[in-house]
Amino acid sequence: MIQKGNFLLLDIVELRSWLQKQKITRSIDRLQVHHTASPNYATRQLLNGIAKQDIWKCLEGMRTYHLSQGWSGTGQNITVTESGQIAISLDRDLNKTPAGIAGSNTGAICIEIIGNFDKGGDTMTDNQKQSVIHLYACLAEKLNLSINTDTVVYHAWYTPKTGTRLSDFIPGKSSKTCPGTNFWGDGNSIAAANRNFIPQIKAELDRLRNNIPNATPVPITKPKDDEPMTEAEKLQVATLEKTIQQQADWIKAEKLKANMECPTWAQEAYKYYKDYISDTTGSYDFWRQLVINYRKDNNIKVSK
Ligand SMILES: [Zn+2]
Structure with missing residues (x-):
């Protein structure tokens, strides 16, 4: 503010x-x-x-x-x-x-x-x-x-x-x-x-x-200059990729309970993971968990 x-x-x-x-x-x-x-x-x-x-x-x-x-x-x-x-x-x-x-x-x-x-x-x-x-x-x-x-x-x-x-x-x-x-x-x-x-x-x-969490928009940041990745950054990316893969597996399992269209509050998260999701419906819990995962991946803390 x-x-x-x-x-x-x-x-x-x-x-x-x-x-x-x-x-x-x-x-x-x-x-x-x-x-x-x-x-x-x-x-x-x-x-x-x-x-x-x-x-x-x-x-x-x-x-x-x-x-x-x-x-x-x-x-x-x-x-x-x-x-x-x-x-x-x-x-x-x-x-x-x-x-x-x-x-x-x-x-x-x-x-x-x-x-x-x-x-x-x-x-x-x-x-x-x-x-x-x-x-x-x-x-x-x-x-x-x-x-x-x-x-x-x-x-x-x-x-x-x-x-x-x-x-x-x-x-x-x-x-x-x-x-x-x-x-x-x-x-x-x-x-x-x-x-x-x-x-x-x-x-x-x-x-x-109803106190349903929202996917807070990712702050707009200016793109970084082209610097080569450090070893630490490479490790970070590898870890992130592994996490995303695990979440993708979980998403696939959760999809079996599919029943609703992506709600507006989950759309940012959906966009982030969309390459891992085969269609656009899921259970309420599925969308909710997707938002939580999205926040974890992007280090978005919820203000209380
Ligand atoms: Zn006017």
Whole structure:
């Protein structure tokens, strides 16, 4: 958790406990969904998921732009970065009404997802996806909101100026395409939201409520220079390979109890071991153990 300038930057693992400690003094019943359009992955100078542009520069840049529009502060309460970090606007804390959808901001939290998710735009990184889902689930938990298209709302479902709610995204009537005509790889319609985005938030909230462990995203690290491996490193790799083989054997045995599709919380682990898994179903215990193995292999410690 780092505070600098006008923002507080949290890692995904810090969010839930931070949020639980916040005192909410206004009534909130809607969580807006926006993409920033600009900044986007190009202006962030993204290469292999790593942005070259400084994140603070990006955040302060948005604030400066909003101030230049005569706004009292950063428009949004919360920003999700392409790496999955979550920035809280200190000049638009959760108790301040945001400037997100003209005419429909009272009772809402404005969340901006960095990127341009219109067709032909950016493809959201896995880390950002995971953080977005986790953020909406944690907010729903904190604010005691049921999760549906009346509580999780796309900017595209409102008219300009008056902020009248429409029945759907209607080109020509909607104020914007935001959060993008290819948001979540599916679109910005109500049907698209109900197909993927909404159920994934619900699943994440269930996971949180039932205390099911999650595969924490692996921190993005810059690739090392090409140095030859030392004897110790060679031994480490050999040991790791042996461990992976043993786990692969165990996975094969567990597969005999197969019965469910890979849940969202096990997807990182599944990706890691997928070359050792012949299909995409397994028992609940199988997925759970897979996540634990994945953490051991990657030395990911769970914060308690
Ligand atoms: Zn928007």
